[in-house]
Amino acid sequence: MQPKVVIIGGGFGGLCAAQALKSAPVELTLIDRRNHHLFQPLLYQVATGSLSPGEIAAPLRSVLSRQKNTRVLLGDVEDIDPVAKHVLLADGAVLEYDSLIVASGSQSSYYGNDAWQRWAPGLKSLEEATTVRHKILYAFEVAERLAQSADRRPWLTFVIVGAGPTGVELAGAIGEIARQTLKNDFRSIHPQEAQIILLDGAPRLLMTFPEDLAQKAERSLADLGVQVITGAMVTDVNREAVTIKIGNRTDRLATRTVIWAGGVTVTPFGRTLAIRTSADTDRQGRIKVGPDLTIANFPGIYVVGDLALALDSNGNHLPGVAQVAMQQGKYAAKAILRKVQGKPEQKPFEYFDKGNLAVIGRASAVANVFGRHISGLPAWLIWVFIHLMYIVQFQSRILVFIQWAIQDLTFNRSARLITGTAPTDFSFNKEIASQKTLPIGRNDEVSAKAM
Amino acid sequence: MQPKVVIIGGGFGGLCAAQALKSAPVELTLIDRRNHHLFQPLLYQVATGSLSPGEIAAPLRSVLSRQKNTRVLLGDVEDIDPVAKHVLLADGAVLEYDSLIVASGSQSSYYGNDAWQRWAPGLKSLEEATTVRHKILYAFEVAERLAQSADRRPWLTFVIVGAGPTGVELAGAIGEIARQTLKNDFRSIHPQEAQIILLDGAPRLLMTFPEDLAQKAERSLADLGVQVITGAMVTDVNREAVTIKIGNRTDRLATRTVIWAGGVTVTPFGRTLAIRTSADTDRQGRIKVGPDLTIANFPGIYVVGDLALALDSNGNHLPGVAQVAMQQGKYAAKAILRKVQGKPEQKPFEYFDKGNLAVIGRASAVANVFGRHISGLPAWLIWVFIHLMYIVQFQSRILVFIQWAIQDLTFNRSARLITGTAPTDFSFNKEIASQKTLPIGRNDEVSAKAM
Numbered sequence: 066m067q068p069k070v071v072i073i074g075g076g077f078g079g080l081c082a083a084q085a086l087k088s089a090p091v092e093l094t095l096i097d098r099r100n101h102h103l104f105q106p107l108l109y110q111v112a113t114g115s116l117s118p119g120e121i122a123a124p125l126r127s128v129l130s131r132q133k134n135t136r137v138l139l140g141d142v143e144d145i146d147p148v149a150k151h152v153l154l155a156d157g158a159v160l161e162y163d164s165l166i167v168a169s170g171s172q173s174s175y176y177g178n179d180a181w182q183r184w185a186p187g188l189k190s191l192e193e194a195t196t197v198r199h200k201i202l203y204a205f206e207v208a209e210r211l212a213q214s215a216d217r218r219p220w221l222t223f224v225i226v227g228a229g230p231t232g233v234e235l236a237g238a239i240g241e242i243a244r245q246t247l248k249n250d251f252r253s254i255h256p257q258e259a260q261i262i263l264l265d266g267a268p269r270l271l272m273t274f275p276e277d278l279a280q281k282a283e284r285s286l287a288d289l290g291v292q293v294i295t296g297a298m299v300t301d302v303n304r305e306a307v308t309i310k311i312g313n314r315t316d317r318l319a320t321r322t323v324i325w326a327g328g329v330t331v332t333p334f335g336r337t338l339a340i341r342t343s344a345d346t347d348r349q350g351r352i353k354v355g356p357d358l359t360i361a362n363f364p365g366i367y368v369v370g371d372l373a374l375a376l377d378s379n380g381n382h383l384p385g386v387a388q389v390a391m392q393q394g395k396y397a398a399k400a401i402l403r404k405v406q407g408k409p410e411q412k413p414f415e416y417f418d419k420g421n422l423a424v425i426g427r428a429s430a431v432a433n434v435f436g437r438h439i440s441g442l443p444a445w446l447i448w449v450f451i452h453l454m455y456i457v458q459f460q461s462r463i464l465v466f467i468q469w470a471i472q473d474l475t476f477n478r479s480a481r482l483i484t485g486t487a488p489t490d491f492s493f494n495k496e497i498a499s500q501k502t503l504p505i506g507r508n509d510e511v512s513a514k515a516m
Numbered sequence: 517m518q519p520k521v522v523i524i525g526g527g528f529g530g531l532c533a534a535q536a537l538k539s540a541p542v543e544l545t546l547i548d549r550r551n552h553h554l555f556q557p558l559l560y561q562v563a564t565g566s567l568s569p570g571e572i573a574a575p576l577r578s579v580l581s582r583q584k585n586t587r588v589l590l591g592d593v594e595d596i597d598p599v600a601k602h603v604l605l606a607d608g609a610v611l612e613y614d615s616l617i618v619a620s621g622s623q624s625s626y627y628g629n630d631a632w633q634r635w636a637p638g639l640k641s642l643e644e645a646t647t648v649r650h651k652i653l654y655a656f657e658v659a660e661r662l663a664q665s666a667d668r669r670p671w672l673t674f675v676i677v678g679a680g681p682t683g684v685e686l687a688g689a690i691g692e693i694a695r696q697t698l699k700n701d702f703r704s705i706h707p708q709e710a711q712i713i714l715l716d717g718a719p720r721l722l723m724t725f726p727e728d729l730a731q732k733a734e735r736s737l738a739d740l741g742v743q744v745i746t747g748a749m750v751t752d753v754n755r756e757a758v759t760i761k762i763g764n765r766t767d768r769l770a771t772r773t774v775i776w777a778g779g780v781t782v783t784p785f786g787r788t789l790a791i792r793t794s795a796d797t798d799r800q801g802r803i804k805v806g807p808d809l810t811i812a813n814f815p816g817i818y819v820v821g822d823l824a825l826a827l828d829s830n831g832n833h834l835p836g837v838a839q840v841a842m843q844q845g846k847y848a849a850k851a852i853l854r855k856v857q858g859k860p861e862q863k864p865f866e867y868f869d870k871g872n873l874a875v876i877g878r879a880s881a882v883a884n885v886f887g888r889h890i891s892g893l894p895a896w897l898i899w900v901f902i903h904l905m906y907i908v909q910f911q912s913r914i915l916v917f918i919q920w921a922i923q924d925l926t927f928n929r930s931a932r933l934i935t936g937t938a939p940t941d942f943s944f945n946k947e948i949a950s951q952k953t954l955p956i957g958r959n960d961e962v963s964a965k966a967m
Contacts, residue, residue, distance in 0.1 A: 100653065117568030126701035136703040139657045158661075202551065206590045210609075250577035252587040 067092045068405055071152060071162040073142050073334070075102050075125045078370030078390035079168035083135060085398030091405060093135040094160060100124055100139050106387065107452065108188050109231060112197040113238035122191060142169070142334050147342050147363050164365050164401045167338060168394060171371035171385060174330035174349070181302035185323035188231055197324055201239060204322045205247060208254045221259045222320040224307050226299055228265035229273070230423040232326035233282055236263040237425040240289030261291045262318060264309060266298050271431070273384060274421055278431040281440045285425040329385065335372045342366065347374050356413030358397050367400065369393035377416050389416055422448045518543045519856055522603060522613040524593050524785070526553050526576045529821030529841035530619035534586060536849035542856060544586040545611060551575055551590050557838065558903065559639050560682060563648035564689035573642060593620070593785050598793050598814050615816050615852045618789060619845060622822035622836060625781035625800070632753040636774035639682055648775055652690060655773045656698060659705045672710045673771040675758050677750055679716035680724070681874040683777035684733055687714040688877040691740030712742045713769060715760060717749050722882070724835060725872055729882040732891045736876040780836065786823045793817065798825050807864030809848050818851065820844035828867050840867055873899045
């Protein structure tokens with residue numbers, strides 16, 4: 066009987082771990098609530114209509130289909146008994162393990178104000194990305210139908226909360242939509258007049274990047290019409306506005322489109338795991354792991370990726386980025402393999418930081434690669450290359466990527482579809498219906514009358 | 517003041533009409549409930565995970581953005597006053613017209629059994645296509661989790677109602693998913709064992725095709741494991757089965773996945789229009805039009821595409837296909853243009869039938885082109901070429917198409933994502949939860965126990 070290894074989560078950490086156990090003499094089960102691995106760094110491109118969901122996700126089954134020791138389960142892990150060594154799925158199924166790798170990741174956090182979520186969707190899943198896409202495109206549609214410029218303003222104001230890489234990339238992409246993609250598409254409004262506001266509580270954007278690159282990013286964003294407001298705490302989000310506090314001043318930003326690229330927290334199973342193992346956690350719920358990435362007193366449970374609170378050699382917390390998750394996943398897999406093979410333990414996990422990248426717009430990015438600060442087209446080319454390398458291993462769809470790079474350069478966003486019903490209350494119809502007569506047209510050029 | 521032309525619907529008929537009025541001295545408004553033109557013939561590829569929604573749809577605004585006399589409105593036309601010459605949108609807006617082209621199309625018809633829709637989604641919109649995709653992929657997932665072969669059977673049985681081109685193409689694609697795409701993806705089930713049943717009330721499949729081609733199509737389908745049952749009337753559809761009647765015999769097909777590629781009916785606005793204009797209609801609700809495609813007594817209202825009941829020169833009804841809609845749209849546009857320019861009327865509309873095409877699977881199709889019967893690879897190449905020609909004019913994404921052809925040849929279906937929540941009640945969890953212990957694995961190989 067081969068040892069049983071269970072991996073929870075098919076994100077960067079879990080999938081890397083599974084692949085590292087490819088030829089291992091173990092019986093491997095990967096569980097995920099979704100049937101696909103998602104390339105999260107490109108979610109903002111789905112949200113802004115450059116890419117289709119299928120272009121940044123790969124079915125986990127097909128990625129792992131040739132790995133004969135591995136089964137993929139579509140399921141939701143609800144609980145764990147770390148002493149009896151089994152996990153419980155929401156549908157009642159029970160899975161035993163000898164070794165467990167928990168890579169259940171993170172989700173958007175509204176800092177206790179979960180009501181804001183309704184008005185400010187996050188950007189962590191394909192569903193959220195299509196919701197955001199819907200909101201952005203719909204806002205322009207509504208604005209086109211409104212007669213008064215004052216009524217249009219909040220529909221043409223886009224607020225992004227959180228100026229990390231995701232927020233910056235999203236703001237840049239919305240800037241390009243407004244200034245380039247939609248330039249000629251409307252008859253009543255000028256999409257270029259859209260106001261894009263990027264908020265952060267920190268003193269500057271891209272806190273994980275060197276300051277000179279953050280400044281370059283801010284200049285590039287300004288060219289795209291994005292206004293960056295730092296040191297701003299969000300105190301309220303509702304249907305019609307975001308309220309912020311800067312020092313002692315309170316500002317109300319009238320807007321119909323808010324996107325949350327702010328903080329993250331661990332998933333519900335992450336919290337359950339911490340309780341069941343009495344593990345130490347930080348404020349975000351991340352679980353403290355030892356230098357071998359296991360939870361104290363549970364040498365068979367590895368925690369990797371966004372859920373892990375791990376330290377680098379300087380005693381700093383490792384950031385919740387794909388690179389860390391992938392390296393940790395691989396490390397945990399190797400540790401299990403050595404255990405199975407009866408080999409001595411590896412030396413403690415050490416993160417090899419290759420750098421940071423953020424794209425600001427067409428052929429523009431900032432990159433901190435092996436300590437070198439790069440910006441503009443060279444940074445963008447590095448970004449394209451790195452993403453290309455990663456994606457093709459799953460997709461064998463090199464053409465998608467070429468197409469996408471071309472599209473990026475030509476401002477084409479053919480995936481900007483509005484499908485489904487509005488998941489949040491846009492009140493488009495109510496809005497319009499409340500006006501007795503609706504002028505159709507650029508101000509008063511075209512007449513219209515009530516029936 | 518330029519004459520006002522309103523087009524209702526941005527499908528093949530409406531869009532062709534709009535484009536034919538590109539440089540006309542008119543004030544043109546195109547209204548659609550969706551923001552995109554949809555290439556319906558490829559919907560089945562979205563439903564089977566070969567293509568992403570963005571690859572077969574183009575935003576109407578961008579298609580028409582350079583057409584300066586044209587505005588696009590996202591809206592739902594609810595009513596019409598054909599005497600006062602205006603249409604009323606659901607949001608209360610009123611649009612005046614001098615000429616109107618109604619191209620509001622058709623929707624799935626369940627012949628009065630609308631309750632069946634819940635268990636048997638149609639294939640007319642992107643939302644339906646993703647619902648179908650979800651159902652198909654989820655069925656394999658559920659089957660993988662069930663221990664008993666008898667329990668799996670209904671989940672691995674796929675019933676398609678309607679053996680026209682859409683039904684044939686869908687059945688062929690599901691056959692390929694089961695036999696090729698998913699071949700190595702599961703550990704407990706053998707997707708190849710899936711049963712695919714294609715039903716029709718008619719005496720044979722592809723009634724609009726010559727008989728020899730229909731026979732060839734049936735043989736190709738058989739190679740993909742598709743069983744064709746003709747002369748079968750559906751008498752019930754529910755969560756667990758489809759009941760059919762063949763002659764006096766009643767059969768119950770146990771299945772969890774039914775897809776409706778059966779009859780169509782006109783949209784609600786189509787019915788309203790018929791009432792307001794006292795127009796003659798057929799059983800499907802199609803509106804009888806004269807040789808100039810206008811409704812009797814309303815020379816300013818043109819009806820084109822699936823909503824029009826038009827006759828060819830032999831007195832036969834024209835079929836509801838893209839070719840007819842496009843030619844009619846263009847005809848109506850020209851008629852309006854001649855009216856505006858004070859030119860004499862065109863001669864009556866005549867349909868130029870280029871032929872029929874249906875794809876059965878990888879590099880296989882049947883085609884009746886200008887009366888020539890073609891099958892196999894040559895037919896498939898014609899099909900690729902025609903679709904390529906049509907799509908690139910909107911998408912300028914030639915690469916998408918190349919990629920897609922390659923994918924088609926290599927069985928790759930990277931868009932097979934399960935997103936969102938199940939729109940119909942698959943009862944996956946209930947199903948599983950009702951079993952106290954769930955064996956995870958190929959029968960009894962892997963043990964599992966209740967907690």
